Amino acid sequence: MPQTEVTILRELLAAEPGHVSGEKLAKMLGVSRVAVWMQLRKLARQGFAFEAVRSRGYRLAGRPTGLHHAFLLAHLRKRPRLPAIVCLDCTDSTNSEAERRLAAGDPVPLVILAREQTQGRGRRGRVWHSPPNGNLYATFVFRPRLEPARLQDFTLWMGLNLCELVANFTKLTPGLKWPNDLHLDGRKAGGLLTEARVDADQVRDLVFGVGLNVNGRSADLPPGLQRTAISLADAVGAPLDLNRLAAALISRVLSAYAAFEDGSHRADFAGLWHRFDVLRGQPVTVTQGTRAVSGTAAGIDDEGSLLLRLPGGRTERFRAGEVTLSRDAAPAA
Numbered sequence: 001m002p003q004t005e006v007t008i009l010r011e012l013l014a015a016e017p018g019h020v021s022g023e024k025l026a027k028m029l030g031v032s033r034v035a036v037w038m039q040l041r042k043l044a045r046q047g048f049a050f051e052a053v054r055s056r057g058y059r060l061a062g063r064p065t066g067l068h069h070a071f072l073l074a075h076l077r078k079r080p081r082l083p084a085i086v087c088l089d090c091t092d093s094t095n096s097e098a099e100r101r102l103a104a105g106d107p108v109p110l111v112i113l114a115r116e117q118t119q120g121r122g123r124r125g126r127v128w129h130s131p132p133n134g135n136l137y138a139t140f141v142f143r144p145r146l147e148p149a150r151l152q153d154f155t156l157w158m159g160l161n162l163c164e165l166v167a168n169f170t171k172l173t174p175g176l177k178w179p180n181d182l183h184l185d186g187r188k189a190g191g192l193l194t195e196a197r198v199d200a201d202q203v204r205d206l207v208f209g210v211g212l213n214v215n216g217r218s219a220d221l222p223p224g225l226q227r228t229a230i231s232l233a234d235a236v237g238a239p240l241d242l243n244r245l246a247a248a249l250i251s252r253v254l255s256a257y258a259a260f261e262d263g264s265h266r267a268d269f270a271g272l273w274h275r276f277d278v279l280r281g282q283p284v285t286v287t288q289g290t291r292a293v294s295g296t297a298a299g300i301d302d303e304g305s306l307l308l309r310l311p312g313g314r315t316e317r318f319r320a321g322e323v324t325l326s327r328d329a330a331p332a333a
Contacts, residue, residue, distance in 0.1 A: 002070075004029055004039055009074035012050075012060040021057035065134055065215070067115050068243055075247030083109035085250070090116040094139035095193060095209040102141065102205055109257075110141040111250055120211060134215030134242055135231070140253050142206045144261055148198045151206070152319070153304030155180050155194045157265050158208060160272040161256040162190060162249075166212075169245060170236050175278030178297075178306050178323055182212070183278050187230035189213050208257075210249065215239045273300065279323065284308070286321040297323075 007029060011020050022033045029036065040050050040058065047064025048071075063071065069087040076082055084107065091097045094112045101110060114137045144150075159176045166174045166182065166189075175183045182190035190212040197205040213231035221229055233239050259265040279297035286293050286308055298307040298315060305317040 004031075005043060005070035006073045008036070008039060008043070009048075009060075009071050010077045012058065013074055014077065016060065019051075019053055019057040019059045024057070063241070063243070065239065065242065067113060067136075067246060071243045072113075072246050072250075075244050076250065079251050079254075083111055083254070085111045086113070088112065088114040090114060090118065092118050093120055093209075094137050095195060095207050098139045098141045098207045098209075102207075108141045108143050108205075109254070112139045112141070113137065113246065134233075134239070136210065136212040136214050136242070136246055136249065138212075138246070138249065138253075139207060139209045140257070142208070142257060144203050144206050146203050146261065147201065148196075148203055151194070151196060151203060153269070153300075154206075154208075154260060155192050156273070156300070156304045157260055157269060158194075158210075158253065158256055159192050160269070160276055161252050162192070162210065162212075163276040164272060165248060165252045166190075166232065169248060170232055170240070172232070172235050174276065176273075176276045177278050178300065179304070179320075184230050184232075184235050187228055189230050189232060189235070208253070210253070212249070214242055214245060279306075279325075282325055285324050286318050287324070288318070288321045293318075 008025060011025060011028070022036050025036045026033045040048075044050065046068065047062075047066070048060065049062025051059040051061040053059070067087060069085075072087065073082075073085065086097075088094075088097070091112075091114045094114050094117065097112050097114075098110065101112070102108075117137050120137060156176070156179060159180055159182065162182055163174045163176050166172060172184060174189065177183050177188075180192040180194075181188050182192075190210065193209040193211075195207045195209075196203050213229060215233045216231045218226050218230055218234050256265070259268075277299065280299055282297050283294070284297045286306065293308060293310070293316065295308040295310040295316070298309045300306055301317060303319070305319045306321070306323065308316050308318060310316060
């Protein structure tokens with residue numbers, strides 16, 4: 001991907017809603033103004049539109065609806081020391097691609113995005129429906145060098161950050177359904193998948209995947225998902241700027257990871273959980289294998305385990321399990 005594209009798009013974004021002169025762009029790039037014009041024509045074939053005004057220069061008038069690598073990097077212009085960011089047309093799974101790159105010795109941190117997944121991975125071996133219609137499929141790869149016990153609330157922390165990002169970006173009111181689902185109006189809009197390779201006393205590799213329904217339509221989902229899933233665009237009522245959202249997601253995940261690694265996330269964790277917990281006070285059923293336990297969700301403990309208040313008043317903790325809202329679950333006394 002030519003750095004020229006990133007530079008042009010970065011300058012146009014920084015100048016919005018104004019214009020950037022062709023002369024300025026030519027000087028920055030060390031090329032002629034004709035070469036700048038030719039580069040803009042190339043970008044136009046990729047889905048961009050430009051307004052040219054004599055004596056003022058160029059303005060970004062339209063942008064591609066799909067993920068565009070250079071435009072994504074241009075949106076990240078204010079973030080120092082970016083990790084390597086890979087943008088793929090199609091892959092089986094961004095988490096699987098991360099594992100292959102780790103095995104090949106690629107440096108970390110690393111961010112992998114794809115426009116489509118053919119075998120997107122969810123929790124418990126499920127498939128994450130991943131069509132090429134403007135959603136976000138991303139994986140972040142780290143080597144945290146932390147004790148394995150520290151990871152117990154990692155996914156929850158990242159999910160809370162994803163909720164706040166969506167709330168700020170869209171003005172919607174998302175919530176986190178323990179342990180890893182982003183919900184809007186009771187329907188799933190995103191999911192998280194954390195996978196780690198652990199040595200005896202240290203996490204060696206941490207692979208964190210995010211699937212977010214952005215611009216896909218619920219009507220285009222398989223029939224079995226249309227009632228339970230929703231996209232941000234469906235909830236907002238209009239398509240979102242996918243590249244700006246992808247850049248915001250990358251920036252937020254990197255910042256959230258840094259806070260988790262140094263432990264400073266603890267200052268904000270409880271407040272975010274109180275704000276975005278969609279289960280608290282709700283009758284739920286937790287399923288672990290063949291065992292199903294019903295009660296009232298009562299938040300989480302310091303390790304991120306779900307607290308379930310049983311009908312008799314006793315509280316049980318669950319570090320893992322499948323949670324469903326259950327009208328049949330008896331409320332606690």
